[in-house]
Structures are given as structure tokens and as C-alpha cells.
Amino acid sequence: MPLTVAIIGNPNTGKSTLFNALTGLQARVGNFPGVTVEKKIGRIKGTADPIDLVDLPGTYSLSPRSLDEMVSVNVLLGRQADVGKVDAVVCILDASNLERNFYLACQVLDLGLPTVIVLNMFDVATTRGAKIDIAALSKKLGVQVVATSAHRKEGLDALKAAIAAAVPNGPGPRPHPFPETFYAECHQLASKLAELGRSDAPSFLVERALLDVGGYLETEWLAGSDIAEPWKSALVESRARLKEAGCRVPAVEAKARYAWAKQTLSDVATAPAARAETLSDRMDRVLTHRFAGLLIFVVLMIVVFQAIFSWAEPLMGLCESGQSAVSSFVASLLSPGTLRSLLTDGVVAGVGGVLVFLPQIGMLFFFIALLEDCGYLARAAFLMDKVMSKFGLNGKSFVPLMTSHACAIPGIMATRVIEDRKARLATILVAPLMSCSARLPVYTLFISLFVPDEPLMGMRGARQGLTLFAMYALGIVAAALVAAVLRKTIFHGETPPFVMELPAYKWPSPWIVVSRVWDRMMAFVARAGTLIFAAAIVVWAGSFFPGDHSQEFEKQRFIEQAEATQADSLKHRTMLEESLGKLNERMASHPPATESERDEFQEKLATIEGGLAVLNAELKPLDDARVEVNHLRASSVEQSFLGRLGHLIEPVVKPLGWDWKIGVGTLLSFPARELVVTNLGIIYGLGQDVDESNQQLWSTIREATWPDGRPVYGVPVALSIMVFFSLCAQCAATLMTIRRETNSWRWPLVTFTYMTLLAYFAALVTYQVAIRL
């Protein structure tokens, strides 16, 4: 049987960094049953006897106020069945902030388990001028104390040795921080409990029950049993007596434990006399300055969005060429037919069309990881709290909502930091409104197609960047309004508190940033490989069957043969077209001034046009066949299952300015919204022209017409599509996450319903207003 060791500590003290360093990233990640707490277990590398490490969520105290917080306490007490008995605790403290961290250490030592105290961030403490006598501290506490710098993997061997020795050493002495009257009351309560038939409660739980007014142990622990009432009144009486004796609950706990911390640290640790003004303090003065701070915040957010849009482009080009290469390779192996269509139009076009967005997703997660790791996200919460509290949320909702811009799933999981249940639910329900990275494909596609690239105030791409920004803003505004409504109706209640530590700024750790970006990108690829893969095949089949494709394949074979035999002519034609373009350009920029110049130009033009005419005549059968294939394909899609479904729903989507193709593409992207790019590609019969698959998708969409010849797409339709995708709940994985985090089907259902209705009506209004402008 391996030993089980739990890691506990304040938030942000390096627990996960240490956990990863000790276990070598081979963690089993899951959830504790019934609650929202993540369970992470891994085996320590390189120890004689096997030791399993459990990473618990960061906490400032062990006083359980909710079922979730009770999990950590239950794990530590060995009452959590799926972890089993915990043999030892590793309590991780931030060495640069010892006094505050010692509060939790005191509670942990009170558990009476074998304990190792880790002073992490020792490098930071040393640079700040703190001096800590490890040996003396260890002697005073009666447990092992180890100094580490987890991000540099310093002190890990000593820590491993200490963990291995902790169990044989047994528990250290309990701190005994409270006055004797308190312990007397606990004793009395324990005998009362035994009288009521519960003699199994450890003394730690009895102390906690007495200390936590209205806490889990008072209200829910024994709820439902007939001893709940006598237990409650015993607690109330005890507290009254303690108050008489000058030990008011709950203040007595903080007072006693902090006094113990001060006394313990008094002669073993010296903090620098006056806290010198650090670089972090000076940076903070600028970054939280009344004007500069807000300005920097807004500029930072705009830069991030602009960067995602323009910097990722070269990389996206690479992905596209990769996709084309794979597609041509497949096409070169097979002759036109159903199998080739499945592979190139279904699989490669479908999965590839989504993978193209990998660079943007990587870029977005890169920024979020960077801001989080350097400590700016906490400032963002500080800056934004006033705004968030207007909508009944708090500054802590900011990080989850900001993260939701990358993906709502980690965002929803990050709401665990919000203690207030109603504020947390409200945050979860509006998080999917934030424009996540899966919406980027839709925005990118329609913005680059329909928003002009003309410079605005001298900046190229500024219009496109601004439109993208507007789409993000729409999600944020909608979320704010919905949150305000929710807090006034179903989550009616007081505005939740905002008590938050502001960590010092630091250089982000490249390893942490890279590993977070990598994790997210791999998750996206895995999604593309499974869900999107399956969906692409379904959509392809829906658009391919039923239908007779023999004529189309015939033509396609002819085209490919002609392309092979007339390759030289095709190349020649491309060259001539290019020189014609260049010639016209030069004409436009330097109009011929003299007669002779004009003649010379006319002569050149005549030569090129003559050449082109010959080639065009020669290539006419090929060109005609290409046009015909497109017609054949379009009509076979229209007769397919998808086409019929599309015509069925057309009346519903017509008021949004959509035709049946958009309608069906959207309907089929409810499992995952980024599917729409794939779906449109397949529905428009693209992906077979392997050389320029994406170019083709784009121009085909632009040229699509209604039966009467009017163009389908234009700015109003593009806007209505983007608005719809911005507000709609098209992500099965998010809904599943909400179900898991709230432990009920009710909230995912509510989310799905309100978002879909909101999206439909907002798109309707957008289109109807835009066509009238």
C-alpha cells in the first residue's frame, strides 16, 4: 500500500508547482464525487517506498463554510472515502509572507497528523532580506521544516527525504494556541456528543464546530438526525459562556492563532525592519493609478485582441498550406469517388478547417497565462471590482470571465474562487456569453470577408480589429446585463464581499506559461480529433447522400486529366494574367505621358491579350468543366438530407437574413460552434480544389446568391451571423461543465434556453436594423 500525503497551503504559494516537480507531471486529475473540488493525485518520483501525493485547492483557512471546503478537511482527516487515510500533510507556506501563512499552518498542526512544513518561495524571501533560522523553527514546532524554491526545483531532495521520514517520525506536538477556558468548553462538547451517541468525532472537528458560527459542522453535519437540535443549542450555550469569559467567537480563533504565529516566529525569523519599497510597489503605483492604470488596462486589452487578429496570421497561413498539402496528397492517391470525397471534403477539410485556428488559440492562452502568472490579473480584479459590483458580481468574477474569453470551460471551473454561492452561479451562467476562442473562427471568417481592409486613421486593419473588439464588447455587455437581471431575480441577495490578497508582481515563469498554453492547445486538438472529426463525417454524409454523383466524378476525372496534360498552358496563362495585372497597375500609377510611351503600352497589352485569347480557347473545355462541377455539386447538396432539412428551417432563419445553407450550418454547429466553418465549407462543396481551398471557401461565400440572384451575403448578414454566434450556447462541453460544477441539470438547461433565445432576437434586431441603415 502506498502512503498518501496531502498538500495544503494558501492560494498561490506554489503547491501545484511543487506537486508537478515531485510527481513529474504524471497526475491523475478528476473530481471529488458530489462536489466541485478537483482531485489531483500523483506518485512521487524516486522514493524507496511508493508515496501518493494529493494536491488540494488553495485555502486561507480550514474552517469549512461549504460542502466544497469540507472536502479538504475530510481528506485531511481521512474521512473522504475515495482518497482513504492520509498518512501525512505537507503544508506549503510562502516564506516571504510567513506570518499570514502561519495561520493555516497552526490549523494544520492542530489536526495531529505527521506534518512537513515547507517554506516555499525561499528565493523571494531571501532577496527581500528576510532571515529565517530553519533549524530553530523546526525545533520549536517539533516537525520538519524544509526550504524550497519550487520553480527552480531547489530543495526538492530534502523535501522528499522529509516526506519519507514524516510518517515514521509521527505527528508533532499540537500548537495549543487557545486559552484554557476554550479547551474546557471543547471537552464538555465532546462529552455531550458522546452522550448523543457520536463518540467518533475527532477533537479537531469539535473545536471547529465551536469556532465556526453558522458553519457546516453546526448546520449541516448532523442535519436530519434527531440530535441536530440539542447539538446546536449546546454550541450556542458554549459560545455564550466563552463570550462571558472574554473569548468572543469567532474573533478568538484569529487572535489566538496569530498570537501563536507571532510568538513562534519571534526569534527564528526576522523580516526586514522597514518594508523597503520594492519594484513591485512602484509598478503598482502606476498600474493602479487613477488615470494611467485604467488607460493601461484598456490599451492592454485592445493590444491583446489586435495581436490575436494580426500576429497569428502568418502561422495560420502555414496551417492552411499544411492542410492543402495533405489534401492534395490524398487526392493524388485516389481517383474521384465517394471515398476520396469523404477523405478530402469530410475529414481533411473538416478537421483542418478548425485546426487552422490553433495559432490564435495558442496566442490568446499565451496572453492570459502571462497576465495571470505575473500577477496582473489580480490587479485587474481590483480595478474592475467597482464595475462588477454594479452588476451584483465581484472583482473575483473578473478572472473567470476574462478566462472565458479563451474558453468558458476553464472559466467556469475558475469560479471556484468565488465564495458566495449566488454570485458564483450568476458568474457561471454568464461566462459562456464571453467570446471564447471557438468563436474566433466565425469572427475571423466573416470579418475578413466583409469588413473592408481600408486604413482607418492611417492604420491598416484597424476597421477589422475594431469590429472584432466590438464583438467581444457585445458579449461583455450582454453578460453584464444578464448578470444584473439574475441578481435581481433568481439570485436575489446581498452583493458578495471582496476580500483579496494582491500578490507582488513577478517575472512570469516561462515554463508555467508554456505548459499552460500547451495544455490548452492539446485540449483543442483533442477536440478537433474526436468531436469535430465525428461531426465532420456526419455533415459530409448529410450533404453527400442521397444523390447521384457519377456525373460529377466523371467531370472531375476529366478536369484532372486536362489539368495534367495542359499543365504548361495553365502555368503560362497564370503568368500572362500576372503580367497583365502588373501592366495595368503600372499604367494606373504612372500614366504614359508621351505618344510613344502610349504606343509601347498598347503594343504590350495587345501581345498579352492575344496570348491569353489563344490559351483561353485552348483551355475552354477545362474551364467549362470546372464551372459545371460547381453547379453539379451545389445542386446535389440542395437535394441531400442537409438541403432538405435546411429548406425546412428556412422560414425560421429568414428574418435573420440567412438562407438555408447558413441555417443548416448553424443548426449543425450546436455541439461545438467552431463546426460552422467546417459545415459551411462542406455545404458549399469546397475543399476539393486542393490548391487554394480556403481562398475558394471565401470567394464562394461572397458570391452565393438567393434563387432570384440577389447576393446572400453582405455586411448585415455577416453581422447577424456574428451576433448570433457571439450570444448562442453552442457548446456541449460547456453545458456539461456547468452540470458538473453545479451538480444539477437545471443550470445547463437555463443557460442553453436563455442564450439561444437571446442570440436569436439579438441577431434579428441586428439584421433588421442594419439593412435599414
Next chain:
Amino acid sequence: MSQTLDQLPEGQAATILDVEGDDAVAVRLLEMGLTDGESIRSLGAAPLGDPLEFEVRGYRLSLRIVEARRVRIRS
């Protein structure tokens, strides 16, 4: 003279007298180290005027005005 923490001018220090109430907010304030006798310094407010920032026990803590109002201090 006793006042509440939200009235502490920027840059000045004071001694904490006590935290009112026994609800979750009070407990959280206590856990974060706002116990009687401890000294606390104001570092100013966020750009929009709320929340406030303090230095206590060698670290930085942010509180809303309504929460700071529950902490009695002596300057």
C-alpha cells in the same frame, strides 16, 4: 479616537480595535489577519474609488469600502 478603516487617509497607519459581527465577511477579515492590536496602513483606493488597498502583516490586502467600514481602528 476611534473610527472605521474606510476613513483612514492614504499613507497613514492605525491600530485595529475589532471587527464587527460574526458572519462570513467578519470571519474572512479575521482570517486575513485583521485582529485587534495589529497595525494597518492605507495604500489608497482603486482608480474607480472602490475597493481600497491596505498593508497588513507585511502583505497587501484589498477590501471594499463597505467591508472596511466594519473594522474599527484607533489612529
